[in-house]
Amino acid sequence: MNQHVNLVLTGRWLVSMDGNEPLEEEGISVAVAGDRIAEIGLNLACKYPQAELLTCPQGLIMPGLINSHSHAAMSCFRGLADDLPLMDWLTQHIFPREAQLTKEIVYQSTLLSLCEMIKSGTTCCNDMYLFTQEVARAATDAGMRAWIGEGFFDFPSPCYGELENGFAYVEELFKAYKANDLITITVTPHSVYTCSPPLLQRAAALAEEKQALLHIHLAETMSEVSGCMEQYGCSPVQHLEQLGLLNERVVIAHGVQISEEEIALLAKRKVKVAHCPESNMKLASGMAPVQAMFNQGLTVGIGTDGSASNNDVDMFSEMSTAAKLQKVRDLDPTALKADAVLQAATMGGAALLRADAEIGSIKAGKKADLIMLNMNQPHLTPCYQPISHLVYAAKGSDVVHSVINGQVVMRDRQLTTLDELTIIEEMRKIGEIVLRMH
Ligand SMILES: [Zn+2]
Structure with missing residues (x-):
């Protein structure tokens, strides 16, 4: 599997939802090979230097x-x-x-x-x-x-x-x-x-x-x-x-x-x-x-x-x-x-969705549907229990990177597959059409 790792996410927290407690450790990483999660470990970017890196020093990695x-x-x-x-x-x-x-x-x-x-x-x-x-x-x-x-x-x-x-x-x-x-x-x-x-x-x-x-x-x-x-x-x-x-x-x-x-x-x-x-x-x-x-x-x-x-x-x-x-x-x-x-x-x-064998948690072998939040923010500090913050304090806008099926769809809050500004512009025109509907 090693030679196929093409993407590594590195942060500080990992909330895997696979039955294990959240982990806090600098350099905690998830490696992705193609559309699947290959490995979970520390500083995996060093092990896979050729892989694309998505990082955030105070990042929290979790399933999408x-x-x-x-x-x-x-x-x-x-x-x-x-x-x-x-x-x-x-x-x-x-x-x-x-x-x-x-x-x-x-x-x-x-x-x-x-x-x-x-x-x-x-x-x-x-x-x-x-x-x-x-x-x-x-x-x-x-x-x-x-x-x-x-x-x-x-x-x-x-x-x-x-x-x-x-x-x-x-x-x-x-x-x-x-x-x-x-x-x-x-x-x-x-x-x-x-x-x-x-x-x-x-x-x-x-x-x-x-x-x-x-x-x-x-x-x-x-x-x-x-x-x-x-x-x-x-x-x-x-x-x-x-x-x-x-x-x-x-x-x-x-x-x-x-x-x-x-x-x-x-x-x-x-x-x-x-x-x-x-x-x-x-x-x-x-x-x-x-x-x-x-x-x-x-x-x-x-x-x-x-x-x-x-x-x-x-x-x-x-x-x-x-x-x-x-x-x-x-x-x-x-x-x-x-x-x-x-x-x-x-x-x-x-x-x-009857798809829990494939998605919903971070586990080697599962589909790589992953997000990373930037926890280095006033409303998320200090962090005693990451799950408490994810439910009661975090906002969607705290997500910095997103990966679906192994594809990076957002990097540093920039969408990679969609042209956001053009879509917003088109929606303004649609808004005018919808307003005229009766
Ligand atoms: Zn409905």
């Missing part, structure tokens, strides 16, 4: 963060309609504008979010949206690792029109990204309130056939639960159970309005949960019982949701919010401790 639920292209709606209930926000502001989206808007808006994700330490996202061929193209351009799904609804989509075409569109995606290193295709019926039981079952059959993840919004708000009770006589979780949809490949986004019994059922069916606290707070959806989910052994990841309901995709602030919100919910300062939150944002997200 995994955003378990995103709609990257919704950056074009950021700040357009705030302070509204979910259903009004969706039906009066988002859905009518989404109906007028184009390939180009989705591509550019996704690129913008990918800039933001890389600049705040995210190396992988689980994205659900429209025009996902464009989302996949943007992720490929950025070098971002992404799970991507095209939204299914009972109503026509601006991307594929009638539903029948949607299934053909998704078949094409599966074909195009069959053996892709970075992109994995998922099946994404939007929710129980926008998808009829036959559509949900057809989506589930496709996910089964492809052995793909089924990613759906579920039990997000009280109005979703009461609507489901009215229409189907049961809660959203029970509805999916009755349709035979719950299994280990299902990822539910939110899971806010669920009972202890439903958590037990989700645990039994090995369903995974993407917890999106900032979106849940902003839309006043409620507080997901995350500590109870952990207690029952559920796999939980952390997600930002779209930046129209957050309003950013910074996973560091999402982790901080997740930890604090759970304490408020349970009136218990010991609920959802920092290490549990960091675990959810790394190995939890990886397990949610």
Whole structure:
């Protein structure tokens, strides 16, 4: 393996998330060979002098963060309609504008979010949206690792029109990204309130056939639960159970309005949960019982949701919010401790994607998805417990270097795969188009 090492990261702290305690030692290094982590040790730049070096004297090396639920292209709606209930926000502001989206808007808006994700330490996202061929193209351009799904609804989509075409569109995606290193295709019926039981079952059959993840919004708000009770006589979780949809490949986004019994059922069916606290707070959806989910052994990841309901995709602030919100919910300062939150944002997200053998921690042989933070800053000094700082004090802007699949995507805060200023300029023009939509 030695002769293939082509990249070395060297700092002062290592938070590997592989079950070992954080390490503090000057010169702590991670060596990368191609797309994989080759070795962890001290001063590896001396051992591999030919390798490219990413360094920071007070640097903290950790696995890249995994955003378990995103709609990257919704950056074009950021700040357009705030302070509204979910259903009004969706039906009066988002859905009518989404109906007028184009390939180009989705591509550019996704690129913008990918800039933001890389600049705040995210190396992988689980994205659900429209025009996902464009989302996949943007992720490929950025070098971002992404799970991507095209939204299914009972109503026509601006991307594929009638539903029948949607299934053909998704078949094409599966074909195009069959053996892709970075992109994995998922099946994404939007929710129980926008998808009829036959559509949900057809989506589930496709996910089964492809052995793909089924990613759906579920039990997000009280109005979703009461609507489901009215229409189907049961809660959203029970509805999916009755349709035979719950299994280990299902990822539910939110899971806010669920009972202890439903958590037990989700645990039994090995369903995974993407917890999106900032979106849940902003839309006043409620507080997901995350500590109870952990207690029952559920796999939980952390997600930002779209930046129209957050309003950013910074996973560091999402982790901080997740930890604090759970304490408020349970009136218990010991609920959802920092290490549990960091675990959810790394190995939890990886397990949610069924990719924990490949990503989510720093271990020789795993994919090289790594970030380094500069800890030489007032808000991170002194550093008694690195994990405490990562969850409660660090910000996305503290990330200085980022590596995805062995490729350096940010060096000294400069993106290497994307032209940030041009993307921002393009987004200004898109903002003018979105503003004129009605
Ligand atoms: Zn969402």
